[in-house]
Amino acid sequence: xxxxxxxxxxxxxxxxxxxxxxxxxxxxxxxxxxxxxxxxxxxxxxxxxxxxxxxxxxxxxxxxxxxxxxxxxxxxxxxxxxxxxxxxxxxxxxxxxxxxxxxxxxxxxxxxxxxxxxxxxxxxxxxxxxxxxxxxxxxxxxxxxxxxxxxxxxxxxxxxxxxxxxxxxxxxxxxxxxxxxxxxxxxxxxxxxxxxxxxxxxxxxxxxxxxxxxxxxxxxxxxxxxxxxxxxxxxxxxxxxxxxxxxxxxxxxxxxxxxxxxxxxxxxxxxxxxxxxxxxxxxxxxxxxxxxxxxxxxxxxxxxx
Amino acid sequence: xxxxxxxxxxxxxxxxxxxxxxxxxxxxxxxxxxxxxxxxxxxxxxxxxxxxxxxxxxxxxxxxxxxxxxxxxxxxxxxxxxxxxxxxxxxxxxxxxxxxxxxxxxxxxxxxxxxxxxxxxxxxxxxxxxxxxxxxxxxxxxxxxxxxxxxxxxxxxxxxxxxxxxxxxxxxxxxxxxxxxxxxxxxxxxxxxxxxxxxxxxxxxxxxxxxxxxxxxxxxxxxxxxxxxxxxxxxxxxxxxxxxxxxxxxxxxxxxxxxxxxxxxxxxxxxxxxxxxxxxxxxxxxxxxxxxxxxxx
Numbered sequence: 298x299x300x301x302x303x304x305x306x307x308x309x310x311x312x313x314x315x316x317x318x319x320x321x322x323x324x325x326x327x328x329x330x331x332x333x334x335x336x337x338x339x340x341x342x343x344x345x346x347x348x349x350x351x352x353x354x355x356x357x358x359x360x361x362x363x364x365x366x367x368x369x370x371x372x373x374x375x376x377x378x379x380x381x382x383x384x385x386x387x388x389x390x391x392x393x394x395x396x397x398x399x400x401x402x403x404x405x406x407x408x409x410x411x412x413x414x415x416x417x418x419x420x421x422x423x424x425x426x427x428x429x430x431x432x433x434x435x436x437x438x439x440x441x442x443x444x445x446x447x448x449x450x451x452x453x454x455x456x457x458x459x460x461x462x463x464x465x466x467x468x469x470x471x472x473x474x475x476x477x478x479x480x481x482x483x484x485x486x487x488x489x490x491x492x493x494x495x496x497x498x499x500x501x502x503x504x505x506x507x508x509x510x511x512x513x514x515x516x517x518x519x520x521x522x523x524x525x526x527x528x529x530x531x532x533x534x535x536x537x538x539x540x541x542x543x544x545x546x547x548x549x550x551x552x553x554x555x556x557x558x559x560x561x562x563x564x565x566x567x568x569x570x571x572x573x574x575x576x577x578x579x580x581x582x583x584x585x586x587x588x589x590x591x592x593x594x595x596x597x598x599x600x601x602x
Numbered sequence: 603x604x605x606x607x608x609x610x611x612x613x614x615x616x617x618x619x620x621x622x623x624x625x626x627x628x629x630x631x632x633x634x635x636x637x638x639x640x641x642x643x644x645x646x647x648x649x650x651x652x653x654x655x656x657x658x659x660x661x662x663x664x665x666x667x668x669x670x671x672x673x674x675x676x677x678x679x680x681x682x683x684x685x686x687x688x689x690x691x692x693x694x695x696x697x698x699x700x701x702x703x704x705x706x707x708x709x710x711x712x713x714x715x716x717x718x719x720x721x722x723x724x725x726x727x728x729x730x731x732x733x734x735x736x737x738x739x740x741x742x743x744x745x746x747x748x749x750x751x752x753x754x755x756x757x758x759x760x761x762x763x764x765x766x767x768x769x770x771x772x773x774x775x776x777x778x779x780x781x782x783x784x785x786x787x788x789x790x791x792x793x794x795x796x797x798x799x800x801x802x803x804x805x806x807x808x809x810x811x812x813x814x815x816x817x818x819x820x821x822x823x824x825x826x827x828x829x830x831x832x833x834x835x836x837x838x839x840x841x842x843x844x845x846x847x848x849x850x851x852x853x854x855x856x857x858x859x860x861x862x863x864x865x866x867x868x869x870x871x872x873x874x875x876x877x878x879x880x881x882x883x884x885x886x887x888x889x890x891x892x893x894x895x896x897x898x899x
Contacts, residue, residue: 379791383813393798
C-alpha cells in the first residue's frame with residue numbers, strides 16, 4: 298500500500314518526568330498530547346526516538362520485557378464509557394490485570410479487587426455489576442482502580458477528568474492526588490483544561506502542533522509564560538472572578554495541518570510577534586530561566602512578562 | 603466479605619441476558635421460537651410420533667390421497683408417495699435431516715467465519731486484505747452454484763452437502779464479525795486491555811468477541827433458514843441426501859412428475875420447508891430487533 302501522507306502527530310518532543318511528580322501536558326485538541334502519552338506506553342509505536350524508563354530504552358524491549366513493563370506503567374482514559382468493557386463485571390475488569398499477569402488465585406484476586414474498589418471509594422457490592430449501571434464518575438473510579446491494580450510507578454492520565462461534571466472532576470482529582478501521596482505515583486497528566494492542570498501539576502509542558510513549546514514549574518508557567526502561544530492560551534482561559542478584567546490575546550486563523558506543518562517556528566503563522574527569522578529557522582527548546590524551557594526566538598522579550 | 607457473599611441484585615444480570623428478555627415482548631420472535639421448538643421436538647421424538655416406518659414401501663398403498671380427500675384414509679393421514687411410503691412419517695423424519703443440516707453447516711460456517719473475521723479485523727494489514735479478497739471470491743459465485751461445484755467435487759452425499767453449504771456461508775460470518783471487530787477495536791477498552799499486557803488471543807476472543815455477539819446471533823439464525831432451503835435445493839438436484847433417506851427437498855424432487863396426478867405428494871414437504879424457514883426467519887428478525895439498540899423504542 299502506498300503511503301498517501303504522513304502525519305507527525307508528535308515530532309521531536311523531548312521531556313523528562315521526574316519520579317513522584319505530576320507533569321501536566323496541555324495544548325489544544327489535536328496537538329498530539331494523547332499520542333505522546335500512548336507512545337510512552339508503546340500503545341502507539343513511535344517511528345523514531347527513545348522512551349527511557351528508569352534509564353532503559355523501552356522501544357527496544359521484546360514482547361516479554363514489554364509485558365513485564367506493563368506492570369510499571371498504566372493509563373487512565375478520557376471516556377469512562379468506552380474504556381470499560383460493557384460485557385464484563387467490575388470484578389472482572391479490575392481483576393483482569395492480575396489475571397493476565399498470573400497474580401494470585403481467584404479468591405486472592407477478588408480480595409485485591411475489593412481492596413482497590415475501597416481505595417477509589419466504591420463498595421464491595423459493586424463488584425458483580427456491569428459498567429452500564431454506574432455513573433460517569435463511578436466508571437472513572439473503576440478505570441482508576443484498574444490502573445492501580447498492578448501497583449504501577451507511572452500513570453498516564455489521558456484527559457482523565459475531561460468527560461466528567463465539574464463537581465465530579467474535583468472528586469476524581471482529589472482521589473488521584475491522595476493516591477499519589479499514598480502510593481508514590483508519578484503522573485503524566487494530559488488535559489486541555491488549564492485550571493485542572495494548574496490544580497494537579499508540579500511542572501507543566503505546553504504542546505503546539507506536535508512540539509513542546511514551553512516547559513516549566515507550575516508557578517513559573519502560570520505567572521511568567523515566555524512563549525507567545527502559552528501567553529495566548531492562558532489569556533483565553535476564563536477566570537472565576539467576573540470583576541477581574543484581563544486582556545485577551547486572540548489568535549488569528551486555525552491550527553495548520555500537521556500533514557504539512559509550516560517551516561521555521563510552527564507557531565509563526567498565528568504568532569502576533571512573528572518576524573522573518575521565525576519563518577526560516579525553527580527555535581529549539583532552550584532553558585531561558587532556571588528550569589524554565591521555551592522554544593521561541595524571542596522568549597521573554599515579547600508579550601506580557 | 604468475599605465475592606461469594608456479595609449480594610446479587612436482580613439488576614446484576616449480564617447485558618446479553620438483559621437483551622434476551624426483550625425478546626419475549628417481540629411477538630414475531632415468539633412465533634418463530636414456537637415454530638422452531640415444534641420442529642426440534644418433532645425431530646427428537648420422531649420414532650414416537652410417526653405412525654409408519656418412513657422407508658417402508660407398500661405396493662397396495664401407492665399414491666393414497668390425504669385423509670380429507672374422498673378416497674383418503676386415517677391410515678395415511680397425509681397420503682402416500684409413488685412407492686406407498688407414508689408422507690407424514692417421512693416429513694417427521696425429514697425434520698431430523700433438515701435440522702441437522704442447519705446446525706452442522708451453519709456451525710461450521712460460524713466457527714470458520716468468526717475466526718477469520720476476528721483475525722482480519724484485529725490484525726488488519728495484508729492478512730486482512732488477503733482473507734477478505736478470498737471471501738469476496740466466494741461471494742462472487744451464486745451460493746447454490748458454488749455448493750453444487752463443491753458437492754460435485756466431493757461426491758453427492760448429505761455430509762458433503764453440509765460441508766458445501768458451510769463453505770458458502772463462511773464469508774457472511776467473516777464479514778459481519780470483521781466489521782464489528784473493527785468498530786470495537788477503536789474503543790478504549792481494547793487499548794486498556796493492551797495496556798495491562800493482555801495477549802492478542804485474549805483481547806480478541808475474551809474482550810472483543812463477546813461485544814460482537816449481537817449481529818452474529820442474528821446472522822446465525824437467518825443462515826439456518828437459508829441452510830434448510832439450500833439443503834432442500836441440493837437434495838432436489840440429487841446432490842444432497844440420497845434415497846431412501848426421507849429429506850424434504852428430495853421428496854419434492856421425486857414427486858415432481860406427479861404434480862398433476864397426485865399434487866399432495868409434493869405439497870406437504872414443501873409446506874414443511876416453508877414453515878421451518880419461516881420459523882428461523884421470524885426468530886432472526888425478532889432477535890435483530892432485540893439486540894440492535896438502534897432499532898429499539
